[in-house]
Amino acid sequence: MSNSRNVLGGELQPCSLAPLAGFTRDGLCQTGPQDLGSHTVCARMTEAFLAYSMQRGNDLVTPVPEYDFPGLKPGDCWCVCAARWLEAAEAGVAPPVILNATHERALRAVELADLEYHALVTP
Numbered sequence: 622m623s624n625s626r627n628v629l630g631g632e633l634q635p636c637s638l639a640p641l642a643g644f645t646r647d648g649l650c651q652t653g654p655q656d657l658g659s660h661t662v663c664a665r666m667t668e669a670f671l672a673y674s675m676q677r678g679n680d681l682v683t684p685v686p687e688y689d690f691p692g693l694k695p696g697d698c699w700c701v702c703a704a705r706w707l708e709a710a711e712a713g714v715a716p717p718v719i720l721n722a723t724h725e726r727a728l729r730a731v732e733l734a735d736l737e738y739h740a741l742v743t744p
Contacts, residue, residue, distance in 0.1 A: 625649065625651050625724060625725075626724075626725045627720065627721050627722065627723055627724065627725060628720055628723045628724070628725055628727060628728055628733055628736055629720055629721060630725075631721060633649055633650065633651065633721075633722065633724055633725075634649075634719075634721040634722045635648040635649055635722060636648060636649060636650050636663035636698050636699065636700050636719060636722040636723075637663075637697065637698035637699060637700075640691040640693065640697055640699070641689070642663070642698060642699050642700045643660065643700050644656040644658075644660040644700065646689050649700075649722070649724075650662065650663045650700035650722060650723060650724045650727075651724060652724055652726050658702040658704075658705075659702055659703045659704065659726060659727070659729070659730065660700040660701060660702055661700065661702075661703050661723060661724035661726045661727040662700065662701050662702070662703050662706040662718060662723050662724075662727050662731070662736070663698060663699075663700055663718065663719040663722035663723045664698065664699060664700075664701050664706060664715075664716040664717060664718050664719070665696065665697070665698050665716055665717045665719065665741055666681070666693050666694065666695050666696065666697045666698070666699060666716055667695055667714070667716045667717075668695045669714040669716075670709055670714050670715065670716040671693060671694075671695065672714075673709055673712060673714045674705065674709070677705070677708070679705065681693045681699070682694070698719065698722075701716070703726070703727040703729070703730035703731050704730050706718075706727075706731060707730055707731045707735070710731075710735055710739065715739050716739075717739055717740065717741035718736050718739045718740050718741060719740075719741050720736060720737065720740050723736060
């Protein structure tokens, strides 16, 4: 599927297929030169993070069909900008992270220990 690596060193896993996440809307938090925001952190949305993001000028709730953006609700997984995730963590509202779906490039902005602290633990 992809030769991109996750923050744990393994193959990057899908973040979300419904809604279809990723800068390129392929379900993966892949990145490249066009992705100026580095949408590399796979996070499960929370009410607190969505409200924080809105307050910071990034409305993740309202659908924008022309950009294939469905609008998000708590529980949805989405590839968020690494710097915004870190900002939210510092504000105490970081959404949980799915490590195997978080692109290794996120480590340019966020420490692995911070991501691990906020890792979503699945059975």
